[in-house]
Amino acid sequence: MREGLASATTRVVNATSRRLGRGQGTVAGGRAGLRLDPRLLEHLSAGRQVALVSGTNGKTTTTRLLTVALGAAGDAVVSNETGSNMPPGHVAALVGTKARRVVLETDEVYLPRVLASTAAATVLLLNLSRDQLDRTNEVRMIAGSWRAALAAAPHTHVVANADDPLVAWGAGAARDVHWVGAGLRWQHDAVGCPSCEGRIAFSGGGWSCASCSFARPDPEATLVVGPGDTARAEWADGRSAPVRLALPGRFNQANALMAAVAAEASGVDALAALAVMETVQEVAGRFTVRSFGDVRARLMLAKNPAGWDELLDLVAGADAPLVVSINARIADGADPSWLWDVPYERLAGRAVVATGDRFRDLSVRLHYGGVRHTAEPDPVRAVTLAAAAITAATDGDSGAVVDVIGNYTAFHDLLGVPA
Amino acid sequence: MTAPLRIAVVYPDLLGTYGDGGNGLVLARRAEWRGLDATLLQAVSDRPLPDADLYCLGGGEDGPQVRAARTLIDDGTLARRVAEGAVVLSVCAGFQIAGRSFPGATGDPHEGVGLLDVDTVKPTGPRAVGEVLVDVDPEVLGTVPTLTGFENHGGATSRAEGVAALGQVVAGVGNGVGDGSEGAVHGRIVGTYLHGPVLARNPALADRLLSWALGDVALAPLDDAEPESLREERLATVGGKRRRRRRT
Numbered sequence: 001m002r003e004g005l006a007s008a009t010t011r012v013v014n015a016t017s018r019r020l021g022r023g024q025g026t027v028a029g030g031r032a033g034l035r036l037d038p039r040l041l042e043h044l045s046a047g048r049q050v051a052l053v054s055g056t057n058g059k060t061t062t063t064r065l066l067t068v069a070l071g072a073a074g075d076a077v078v079s080n081e082t083g084s085n086m087p088p089g090h091v092a093a094l095v096g097t098k099a100r101r102v103v104l105e106t107d108e109v110y111l112p113r114v115l116a117s118t119a120a121a122t123v124l125l126l127n128l129s130r131d132q133l134d135r136t137n138e139v140r141m142i143a144g145s146w147r148a149a150l151a152a153a154p155h156t157h158v159v160a161n162a163d164d165p166l167v168a169w170g171a172g173a174a175r176d177v178h179w180v181g182a183g184l185r186w187q188h189d190a191v192g193c194p195s196c197e198g199r200i201a202f203s204g205g206g207w208s209c210a211s212c213s214f215a216r217p218d219p220e221a222t223l224v225v226g227p228g229d230t231a232r233a234e235w236a237d238g239r240s241a242p243v244r245l246a247l248p249g250r251f252n253q254a255n256a257l258m259a260a261v262a263a264e265a266s267g268v269d270a271l272a273a274l275a276v277m278e279t280v281q282e283v284a285g286r287f288t289v290r291s292f293g294d295v296r297a298r299l300m301l302a303k304n305p306a307g308w309d310e311l312l313d314l315v316a317g318a319d320a321p322l323v324v325s326i327n328a329r330i331a332d333g334a335d336p337s338w339l340w341d342v343p344y345e346r347l348a349g350r351a352v353v354a355t356g357d358r359f360r361d362l363s364v365r366l367h368y369g370g371v372r373h374t375a376e377p378d379p380v381r382a383v384t385l386a387a388a389a390i391t392a393a394t395d396g397d398s399g400a401v402v403d404v405i406g407n408y409t410a411f412h413d414l415l416g417v418p419a
Numbered sequence: 420m421t422a423p424l425r426i427a428v429v430y431p432d433l434l435g436t437y438g439d440g441g442n443g444l445v446l447a448r449r450a451e452w453r454g455l456d457a458t459l460l461q462a463v464s465d466r467p468l469p470d471a472d473l474y475c476l477g478g479g480e481d482g483p484q485v486r487a488a489r490t491l492i493d494d495g496t497l498a499r500r501v502a503e504g505a506v507v508l509s510v511c512a513g514f515q516i517a518g519r520s521f522p523g524a525t526g527d528p529h530e531g532v533g534l535l536d537v538d539t540v541k542p543t544g545p546r547a548v549g550e551v552l553v554d555v556d557p558e559v560l561g562t563v564p565t566l567t568g569f570e571n572h573g574g575a576t577s578r579a580e581g582v583a584a585l586g587q588v589v590a591g592v593g594n595g596v597g598d599g600s601e602g603a604v605h606g607r608i609v610g611t612y613l614h615g616p617v618l619a620r621n622p623a624l625a626d627r628l629l630s631w632a633l634g635d636v637a638l639a640p641l642d643d644a645e646p647e648s649l650r651e652e653r654l655a656t657v658g659g660k661r662r663r664r665r666r667t
Binding site for chain 2: 133137140189197334
């Protein structure tokens with residue numbers, strides 16, 4: 001009775017909030033429903049096969065890749081596609097559907113709570129690094145909370161990145177773990193051993209603690225990076241397949257392999273799962289090309305140092321002006337000090353337009369990093385400015401696409417500008 | 420030709436969580452921009468700490484903080500260089516380990532390096548998280564305009580008698596011991612809870628430390644358009660919020 005009322009309330013509030021144009025209508029309704037029935041997520045998950053996707057970076061994309069892979073196998077799949085990754089968003093995704101398979105992107109701090117509510121069959125753990133420290137405090141505490149939660153969930157299959165010591169610690173007490181050698185470019189948060197406070201040493205693709213027995217688990221599947229942008233997935237049992245995606249970047253190849261192994265843990269053939277991921281062209285606006293008047297821009301999202309480390313690599317090589325937009329709203333974390341952990345020096349020689357609510361913080365960072373830049377508080381005007389510079393440099397060729405990298409709300413601000 | 424000014428970022432692998440490595444970069448650039456020879460050293464924790472003229476310690480997580488303190492005590496270089504006159508900027512977890520004692524993850528006390536006569540315990544209240552404004556004590560640092568920064572810590576830091584505070588908070592929590600104090604200064608050792616990084620947000624404080632490390636020389640002014648614009652905006656935004664809160 002209570003559950004029925006709570007579900008109905010969730011639907012009504014969501015529909016109203018969508019009609020009023022207050023966002024995508026996924027949080028307000030979920031909140032209202034959970035207020036009426038605090039166990040609503042548990043009730044809505046009952047009888048379904050739930051997979052949770054968590055970690056600092058790549059959650060939204062990996063959730064989408066796994067959803068597509070499971071869907072191609074024939075079952076109806078529901079997912080929180082809008083990126084509302086806390087319980088209100090989960091409730092909103094589940095409330096109007098009877099789909100038996102569920103894939104939920106889950107905020108890393110909320111994972112233990114959501115695991116307890118959904119009794120998830122599969123949990124996929126991507127990576128852990130510093131992000132929004134004013135809200136999450138310490139990544140090590142998150143790893144510890146994962147470890148305790150998964151130790152208490154003996155029926156859950158865990159798919160975990162063996163190359164991230166913090167993830168390995170978080171997954172390490174679970175009963176059934178499928179380890180994946182997905183790589184870890186940003187290693188700066190994993191130097192202190194989460195088990196004994198000794199020192200973790202990375203070498204030759206592996207890692208181990210100098211003071212205790214904590215070391216990289218042997219993976220059952222590994223991402224092997226080849227020449228150019230190519231990569232292969234190789235399984236310990238001898239299977240092998242190319243990882244071909246429409247989405248750019250090594251990090252997305254890693255996300256795809258993690259999703260394929262999770263699909264297999266959910267009863268879908270991993271190679272078939274990998275093959276179907278090539279059809280995913282775009283995820284929640286990431287890498288999408290948008291028009292602002294007669295200017296076109298490719299929108300990219302990087303919200304923390306690890307994400308920036310990957311994206312700076314991706315945009316390297318070009319010398320066209322780059323727009324960087326930084327906010328420090330609630331969803332971004334209120335402290336932009338992390339800008340100083342990003343190796344912006346790699347942009348030296350390239351013109352940058354600094355924008356967003358906190359363009360001044362970025363401007364100071366670039367100033368000391370020796371990166372030539374102009375400041376323009378308005379993001380759309382910043383894009384126009386960069387486009388004008390490209391046009392001038394290419395003798396009036398106005399077909400160029402401006403690369404724009406924003407952190408979370410900065411990216412969504414630009415994505416939400418009416419075309 | 421004098422020897423280059425050596426600036427060491429201490430244990431970025433353990434105390435590098437909150438962007439405070441930027442303090443070292445700011446100091447090195449401000450020296451170079453004045454035509455001075457400066458070397459920026461990233462001193463990782465599995466190597467002996469190098470001799471330097473100016474050491475920067477930053478914020479870190481509870482576990483790595485304990486390891487950093489133990490390693491610095493065993494290494495001995497920092498205490499020796501301080502006795503020889505080196506300048507130290509210590510921030511957040513770094514500030515706590517520069518003191519006499521600080522709490523580990525469970526609150527149990529650990530021995531600090533003891534450069535500053537301060538002791539830190541877990542606070543009774545919640546973590547201090549948010550923007551901070553600090554009026555600097557002119558007796559301690561001379562004329563340095565109001566500092567801006569961001570604090571994120573779970574520490575209550577009390578100073579022994581005779582140890583000056585860096586200043587008084589105008590907004591934010593600071594040392595969290597009820598007297599409105601922020602940070603500590605003893606000789607040429609400065610401790611603070613301010614991230615930002617603090618020297619990126621407050622060029623005058625950066626120059627004070629540089630001047631000390633160079634033997635109290637007067638430094639030529641720099642074009643600080645970017646940092647000053649950020650400082651003005653932070654002062655207006657954070658100070659404005661505080662005034663609005665007071666009125667209600």
